[in-house]
Amino acid sequence: MKQIALVTILAAAAIALPLIIGENPYMTGILISVLMMAALSSAWNILGGYAGQYSFGHAAYFGAGAYTTLILLTNYSTLNPLICMAAGIIVASLIALITGTIVFRLRGHYFGLASIAVAEIVRLSVLNFEFTGGAQGILLSDISLWGLDLNSKNPFYYGMLLVLAVTLGITAYLRTSKTGYYLMAIREDQDAASSLGINLSFYKNKSLVISAALTSVLGSLYGLYIRFIDTSAVLDLRLSIEIILTAIIGGVGTLWGPVVGALLLVPLAEMLRSNLLGDALVKAGLVSDTSAFGIFLKENLAHAHVLVYGIITVLCILYLPKGVLGLFRRTK
Amino acid sequence: MSFLQPLLSGTLTGGVYALAGIGMSLVFGVMNISNFAHGDLMMLGMYLAYFAFTLLHIDPYLSLVLLIPTAFMFGFLLEKLFINKVINHPHQNQILLTIGLGLIMSNTALLAFTSDPKILTTSYSSSAFNLPGGISISVPLLLSFLITCVIIAMLYLFLSKTTTGMALRATSQNREAAQLMGINVAKMSAIAFGLGTALAATAGALIAPTYYIHPLVGHSFLLKAFTICVLGGLGSVVGAGVGGIIIGVVEAMSSTYLSSDWKDVVVFVLFLAVLLLRPQGLFGKKGGQS
Numbered sequence: 001m002k003q004i005a006l007v008t009i010l011a012a013a014a015i016a017l018p019l020i021i022g023e024n025p026y027m028t029g030i031l032i033s034v035l036m037m038a039a040l041s042s043a044w045n046i047l048g049g050y051a052g053q054y055s056f057g058h059a060a061y062f063g064a065g066a067y068t069t070l071i072l073l074t075n076y077s078t079l080n081p082l083i084c085m086a087a088g089i090i091v092a093s094l095i096a097l098i099t100g101t102i103v104f105r106l107r108g109h110y111f112g113l114a115s116i117a118v119a120e121i122v123r124l125s126v127l128n129f130e131f132t133g134g135a136q137g138i139l140l141s142d143i144s145l146w147g148l149d150l151n152s153k154n155p156f157y158y159g160m161l162l163v164l165a166v167t168l169g170i171t172a173y174l175r176t177s178k179t180g181y182y183l184m185a186i187r188e189d190q191d192a193a194s195s196l197g198i199n200l201s202f203y204k205n206k207s208l209v210i211s212a213a214l215t216s217v218l219g220s221l222y223g224l225y226i227r228f229i230d231t232s233a234v235l236d237l238r239l240s241i242e243i244i245l246t247a248i249i250g251g252v253g254t255l256w257g258p259v260v261g262a263l264l265l266v267p268l269a270e271m272l273r274s275n276l277l278g279d280a281l282v283k284a285g286l287v288s289d290t291s292a293f294g295i296f297l298k299e300n301l302a303h304a305h306v307l308v309y310g311i312i313t314v315l316c317i318l319y320l321p322k323g324v325l326g327l328f329r330r331t332k
Numbered sequence: 333m334s335f336l337q338p339l340l341s342g343t344l345t346g347g348v349y350a351l352a353g354i355g356m357s358l359v360f361g362v363m364n365i366s367n368f369a370h371g372d373l374m375m376l377g378m379y380l381a382y383f384a385f386t387l388l389h390i391d392p393y394l395s396l397v398l399l400i401p402t403a404f405m406f407g408f409l410l411e412k413l414f415i416n417k418v419i420n421h422p423h424q425n426q427i428l429l430t431i432g433l434g435l436i437m438s439n440t441a442l443l444a445f446t447s448d449p450k451i452l453t454t455s456y457s458s459s460a461f462n463l464p465g466g467i468s469i470s471v472p473l474l475l476s477f478l479i480t481c482v483i484i485a486m487l488y489l490f491l492s493k494t495t496t497g498m499a500l501r502a503t504s505q506n507r508e509a510a511q512l513m514g515i516n517v518a519k520m521s522a523i524a525f526g527l528g529t530a531l532a533a534t535a536g537a538l539i540a541p542t543y544y545i546h547p548l549v550g551h552s553f554l555l556k557a558f559t560i561c562v563l564g565g566l567g568s569v570v571g572a573g574v575g576g577i578i579i580g581v582v583e584a585m586s587s588t589y590l591s592s593d594w595k596d597v598v599v600f601v602l603f604l605a606v607l608l609l610r611p612q613g614l615f616g617k618k619g620g621q622s
Contacts, residue, residue: 054424102608109366109566112427113558114607117600120555124600128593237551241431248428304443310435317429318417 014161018154028153032225034266035160036218041246041258042167043214048244049253050174051207052187053104054112057119058243061212063235064092065219067126070138070229081143085220092216093209095122100208104201107190116237123235137230140223156225163221164259167214171255183207187253238306245313251323260324265312272305337467338584344469346580347477348538352553353560353572353579354484355531361504361567362524363419365426369410369434371554373529376437377403377536378545379445382452392452392541393475399537400530407529411522419521434550441547450545457541476538483534484573487527491569500524504567532557552596559603565613574614 021027040062048054065088072084095118103114126132174180182203185193194200223229242265250261320327356370377399384395414433418426460468491497502510503520511517536553543549560579564571579599586598606613 048424054427056427102604106607106611109423109427110562110607110611112424113366113562114604116555117559117603121597121600121604124594124597128591128597241435244428304439306435307439307443310432310439313428313432313435314414317421317425317432318414321421321425 011165015158018157025153028157030267030270032153032157032160033270034262035157035164036222037242037246037266038259038262039160039164039167039218040215040243041250041261042164042171043211043218044243045247045252045254045258046167046171046174046214047207047211049247049257050171050180050187051183051204053204053208054244055115055208055211055240056112056237056244057099057115057117057240058211058215059235059237059239060095060115060119060122061092061215062219062222062239063122063126063229063231064088064095064212065216066223066229066234067132067138067219068092068216069220070140070223070227071132073140073143073224074138077142081220081224085217088216088220089213092212092219096208096212097205100201100205104204104208116240119235119237119240123231126235127231133230135230137228137233140227143224143227153225156221159221159225160218163214163217168255168259170210170214175255179203179206241313242309245309245316247323249312249316249320249323251325254323254325257323257325264324265309268308269305272308334466334588336465338588339581340467340469341473342581342584343577344473344477344580345539345542345584346577347480348535348576349556349560349580350573350576351480351483351531351538352535352557353564353576354487354569355528355535356557357561357564357567357569357572358500358504358524358531359528360561361569362500363415363521364423364507365415365419365430366423366558367525367528368427368430368554369437370430370528370532370557371550371552372434372437372441373403373407373532373550374536374539374553374557375441375545375547375550376406377533378540378543378549379441379450380533381537381540382450382545385452385454392454392537393479396479396534396537399533403533404526404530406526406533408522408526410529411525415525416518416521434554438547438550445547447547452540452545454541470542472541476542479538480535483531487531487569496523555596556599559599559606561613562603563606563613565615568613568615571613571615 017031018028021031040058044055044058065085068088068091069081069084072079072087073081099114099118103111127135132138174183182193182198185196185198186200186203190200219234222234226233246261246265247258248261249264250259251257316323352370352374356367359365359367359370380399380402381392381395384390384398385392388395390398410433414429415426418429454472456471459471461471461474462468489497491501499510499515500520500523502513502515503517503524507517510520556579560572560575561567562575563578564573564575579602582602583595583599586595590598
């Protein structure tokens with residue numbers, strides 16, 4: 001009962017947030033990034049957290065959604081974006097099924113390695129083919145859906161929020177459903193699960209396809225929102241790692257872990273990117289503005305957010321392997 | 333006749349890949365860890381060779397004398413400080429830890445050396461032997477290959493003749509049994525990781541004269557090293573050696589007959605094909621399969 005009340009309050013706050021902050025594209029943009037990363041990481045969590053299959057190539061599904069949608073829309077501008085999104089789901093699911101069929105017979109390190117190989121094949125193919133725009137990427141000029149003003153950011157805020165809600169709903173449902181129990185059994189002990197008659201590769205594939213389909217919807221939304229995509233934005237290994245890192249920091253295999261992770265990581269990345277952190281250090285008098293170190297920080301901190309991600313990953317694995325939520329659970 | 337050209341140059345490049353693959357396989361065998369920082373360690377080797385050449389004017393091949401012990405110590409320390417803390421963790425955590433270490437290395441390199449690619453040009457960089465039939469062999473590639481052969485031979489002798497080498501192989505075969513026989517497996521892990529790092533850095537230094545040097549170059553080498561290990565059988569040192577040559581030749585062949593844009597795709601498709609058809613690899617023990 002308490003939980004339902006809490007979720008209702010959270011949902012109401014999330015729905016009302018754009019009205020409270022009003023016309024502030026910068027803030028809305030950051031909120032959209034938070035929602036997107038939370039949803040991406042939650043979708044990954046269904047496979048990585050519950051089935052215990054760590055995918056290091058989720059960018060492939062994100063990119064599949066973004067590219068399918070934008071390629072279709074640039075060629076057939078009258079198409080409904082939702083149909084393009086559905087096409088993206090089909091492409092992403094196919095990639096997922098091919099990967100799953102090849103590697104889910106195997107155990108151990110193979111799925112992780114194969115997921116990267118598949119993501120690289122997708123990335124390099126997109127880069128080398130012509131219909132995908134190659135290294136130049138794809139620019140989408142204009143879109144319309146039901147007379148919504150898609151030049152404003154609010155529709156995308158609610159779109160991302162909806163996908164996040166659906167993803168969390170599926171996760172919550174899985175936790176108490178037969179499929180969810182099977183997945184957790186597979187995660188804990190494959191042999192035991194198998195000997196109880198659980199079809200390992202069927203359930204692993206099932207969770208992979210659900211996860212890939214949700215990820216591809218987010219990719220489509222992102223493509224429609226930014227309207228320019230290239231391989232470094234939507235297919236890079238870095239994106240796959242950010243998705244995992246978000247889940248790890250929040251807590252893998254927990255319902256709210258990915259959301260907590262996104263709330264912590266995305267604003268941090270934004271602060272580094274816009275150099276707010278460097279400015280803050282200078283203002284706090286910790287670093288002199290004119291010293292060599294101060295100048296170095298000012299010039300380079302904006303490029304250092306991946307470095308900071310690396311440091312956070314290492315610290316997190318060594319000292320906080322169960323994530324922030326795991327920390328609270330331990331003290332209980 | 334043109335068939336021989338990619339075969340030959342592919343074999344020479346493949347030798348260097350084999351070195352990187354063996355390093356990764358050794359770590360995998362002894363510690364059962366997939367080292368995702370392997371490519372970045374190769375990148376560091378490339379920069380070490382580059383700076384030894386431009387700042388200290390030491391020939392990249394001679395600089396190996398300094399580079400190998402430095403890299404070994406670096407790897408040994410990395411293991412002591414970070415890797416051995418997660419040796420009993422689930423392997424996802426081990427992978428993420430090495431990914432994190434790799435990100436730190438590549439992005440520190442990015443800050444320190446900027447993203448401008450560097451090129452190591454020696455006096456013999458573009459010289460080549462011309463063989464009858466229009467085949468040419470690049471001098472730096474040939475030198476790298478010969479040095480690789482010497483290093484692999486030395487590694488073979490070390491692993492098969494010395495006590496430490498035998499202890500390493502015993503740990504690789506069965507960690508618990510090795511421990512029961514009085515082998516210090518923690519020390520073996522650190523030595524294996526040091527050797528793996530030294531081999532990666534050496535491969536980087538050997539490839540530096542014929543490749544562009546960039547902080548983010550490690551990523552493509554990492555995937556190649558994985559392909560080599562899986563092809564040869566995870567943990568098999570001999571397999572990694574053969575796998576390296578195969579990957580080198582496949583790459584050269586697909587550049588020649590397909591296009592150099594697609595060569596990496598061909599390598600990764602080969603990787604998936606191996607997983608599909610022979611997941612234990614060419615030389616691996618059966619048992620990787622579930």
